Amino acid sequence: MAPNKELKLTYGAVVVLLIIGVLGYAVAPANQSEEPIRMVFDVVAGKVLFDHKTHASDAGYALSCMDCHHHPSDDESALVACGDCHNLPVDGTFPQSCADCHEPDEIEDTEMLKRGDAFHIQCINCHQDYGAGPVECNECHYL
Amino acid sequence: MFEQKKFIVSHAPFWHNGSSVAERNYNIIVAALPAALFGLTQYGAQALAVLCLSVSSAMIWELIANRATKRPETLGDGNAALIGLLFGMLLPAASPWWLVITGTFVAVIVGKQIFGGIGGNPFNPALIGYGILLISWPNRFDFNAALVNFEFGFDTAFPLWVAKYFGTAELDTFTAWNLLSGQQIGGIGSTFGLGLIAGGIYLIVRGFIRWEISLSYLAGIFVTAFLFNIANPDQYAGPFFHMFTGFTLLAAFFLATDDASSPVNFIPMLIYGAGCGMLTILIRNIGVYVEGTAFAIIVMNCANPLLDRIRPKAVGKVV
Numbered sequence: 001m002a003p004n005k006e007l008k009l010t011y012g013a014v015v016v017l018l019i020i021g022v023l024g025y026a027v028a029p030a031n032q033s034e035e036p037i038r039m040v041f042d043v044v045a046g047k048v049l050f051d052h053k054t055h056a057s058d059a060g061y062a063l064s065c066m067d068c069h070h071h072p073s074d075d076e077s078a079l080v081a082c083g084d085c086h087n088l089p090v091d092g093t094f095p096q097s098c099a100d101c102h103e104p105d106e107i108e109d110t111e112m113l114k115r116g117d118a119f120h121i122q123c124i125n126c127h128q129d130y131g132a133g134p135v136e137c138n139e140c141h142y143l
Numbered sequence: 144m145f146e147q148k149k150f151i152v153s154h155a156p157f158w159h160n161g162s163s164v165a166e167r168n169y170n171i172i173v174a175a176l177p178a179a180l181f182g183l184t185q186y187g188a189q190a191l192a193v194l195c196l197s198v199s200s201a202m203i204w205e206l207i208a209n210r211a212t213k214r215p216e217t218l219g220d221g222n223a224a225l226i227g228l229l230f231g232m233l234l235p236a237a238s239p240w241w242l243v244i245t246g247t248f249v250a251v252i253v254g255k256q257i258f259g260g261i262g263g264n265p266f267n268p269a270l271i272g273y274g275i276l277l278i279s280w281p282n283r284f285d286f287n288a289a290l291v292n293f294e295f296g297f298d299t300a301f302p303l304w305v306a307k308y309f310g311t312a313e314l315d316t317f318t319a320w321n322l323l324s325g326q327q328i329g330g331i332g333s334t335f336g337l338g339l340i341a342g343g344i345y346l347i348v349r350g351f352i353r354w355e356i357s358l359s360y361l362a363g364i365f366v367t368a369f370l371f372n373i374a375n376p377d378q379y380a381g382p383f384f385h386m387f388t389g390f391t392l393l394a395a396f397f398l399a400t401d402d403a404s405s406p407v408n409f410i411p412m413l414i415y416g417a418g419c420g421m422l423t424i425l426i427r428n429i430g431v432y433v434e435g436t437a438f439a440i441i442v443m444n445c446a447n448p449l450l451d452r453i454r455p456k457a458v459g460k461v462v
Contacts (some may be wrong), residue, residue: 007218007219010218010219010221010224013202013219014199014203014206017196017199018195018199020192021196021200025196028191037153037291037292037294039286040285042282134153139309142307142308
C-alpha cells in the first residue's frame with residue numbers, strides 16, 4: 001500500500017473512532033438503574049462493597065426497603081439518601097442532640113448517632129440476628 | 144555460539160520481503176480484537192466509547208507530537224493505535240472520558256514520544272499510562288467500585304480483590320473455566336482468557352512476539368504463585384487462579400512482549416519474563432496493590448538495559 005494512501009486511511013480511522021467515542025460518551029446510557037445494584041461506601045476504615053440487589057431482591061434475601069431505610073412517611077417510593085435529610089448545618093457545627101433539629105414527637109430515640117454507627121448497628125445486628133453475613137471489620141472493609 | 148550460521152549476503156539489488164513495523168502493529172491489534180470484542184459484548188456501549196476514544200485520542204496525541212517536533216508523521220505505523228487499544232483494554236468500562244484522554248496522553252507523549260518515538264521507549268507506553276493514572280486516581284481503577292452498576296450472571300467481585308482480602312475460601316465460584324471464558328470482572332479487554340491465549344498463539348506462530356517472554360512470564364507466575372500457595376493455602380490462591388485472572392494473560396502476550404522495552408537474547412528474555420511473573424505475584428500477594436502486573440513489568444523494563452548486557456550483548460541496542 002502506498003504510504004500516502006495508508007496515511008489517508010489512518011486519518012479516516014481516527015475521525016471515525018473519535019466520532020464513535022464522543023457519541024458513545026454523549027448518548028450511551030450511564031447504566032444507572034433506579035435501584036442500586038451494588039454500592040461502595042468509601043470510608044476511613046476502608047471501602048465496603050455492598051450488594052444492594054442481593055439484599056433487596058426476592059431471589060436474594062428479600063428484605064423490605066423499610067428493614068434498612070427509614071423515612072418519615074414510611075413511603076417506599078420516596079426513599080432518599082441519608083444525607084438528603086440529615087444534612088449538617090452549613091456553619092460546620094455538629095448538632096448535639098436529635099432534638100436540635102427534630103420535634104420530640106418526630107423521633108423515638110434522641111441518642112446522636114454518626115453515620116458510621118448507624119451503618120454498623122444496622123448491618124452487624126441484622127447479620128447476627130440471622131446468623132449469616134459478615135460481622136468482623138475485615139470481613140467488610142477493604143483498603 | 145561457534146556453530147552459529149553466518150548470514151550469506153549476495154550482491155545488490157535486494158528484494159524486500161514486505162514485512163514492516165506497520166504489519167507487526169496491525170497484526171497485534173488484530174490478535175487483541177477477540178478479547179476486546181468480548182469486552183464490548185459484556186459491557187456494551189460504554190466499553191465501545193472507552194475503546195474508540197482511547198484509540199483515537201492516542202493517535203491524535205501521536206499526530207500532535209509529530210507536528211510539534213517537526214518529525215515525519217508516524218500515524219500510519221499503527222503503533223499509536225496499538226498503544227491506545229491496549230490502554231483501553233486495561234480500563235474499567237465505566238471510565239470517564241477525561242481519564243481516557245489523560246491516560247493516552249501519558250502513554251503516547253510521556254511513555255513514548257519524549258524518548259524519540261517508536262523503538263526508543265524504555266517502558267511499555269500503555270503501562271506507563273496505566274501506572275501513572277493508577278497512582279493518581281486509584282479509586283477509578285478499583286473494578287468493584289467502577290463497575291457497581293453492571294449486572295452479570297456471575298460473581299461480580301474482582302477475583303484478585305476477593306483473594307487478597309478474603310482468602311482462598313471465597314474463591315469457589317472462580318473456577319479456571321469460568322475465568323478463562325470471561326466470567327469475571329476486570330478491564331474491558333482483560334477478562335476473556337481464551338481470546339487472549341488465541342491471540343497470543345497467533346502472534347507467536349507468526350513471529351510477531353517472542354514465545355520466550357510469554358512462556359517465561361507465565362512460568363514465573365505459576366511457580367511463584369505455587370510456592371505461596373503451598374506455604375499457606377488458606378491465604379494465597381493457587382497458580383491457575385493467578386494465571387487466568389487480572390491482567391496476567393493480557394500482559395503475557397501483549398504487554399510484556401513490547402519490543403523496545405524487552406530484551407532480545409534468549410537468556411535475558413527468560414530472566415525478564417520470569418522476573419515479570421515473579422514480581423506480579425509478589426505485588427499481588429504481599430504488596431499493597433490488588434493487581435501488580437503493570438508495576439511488575441515496568442520494574443522489569445527498568446532492568447532491561449542490564450539484561451541486554453548479558454553476553455553475548457544485544458547488537459544494535461543503544462541504551
